[in-house]
């Protein structure tokens with residue numbers, strides 16, 4: 834029995850829920866696609882009523898010769914529905 838092979842088998846690809854998004858660089862117009870693993874990536878924070886919500890911050894840089902950094906912040910509720918999103922350096926476009 835190949836013990837190590839068994840250990841190295843990756844978990845099913847559908848573990849976790851992915852929230853896909855796309856942004857457009859405001860400097861060069863490049864469209865950059867990304868995704869958030871809403872089960873693993875966001876970290877818990879608490880609002881003024883001690884109600885938890887989940888925040889994920891990402892910095893995206895395109896493949897072209899452009900040094901614009903695009904920062905996105907997503908906020909999710911407890912059931913991982915999108916509450917709010919913010920972006921600097923670009924704009925959200927259809928994923």
Ligand SMILES: [Zn+2]
Nearest residue numbers: 858861899901
């Ligand atoms: Zn750019």
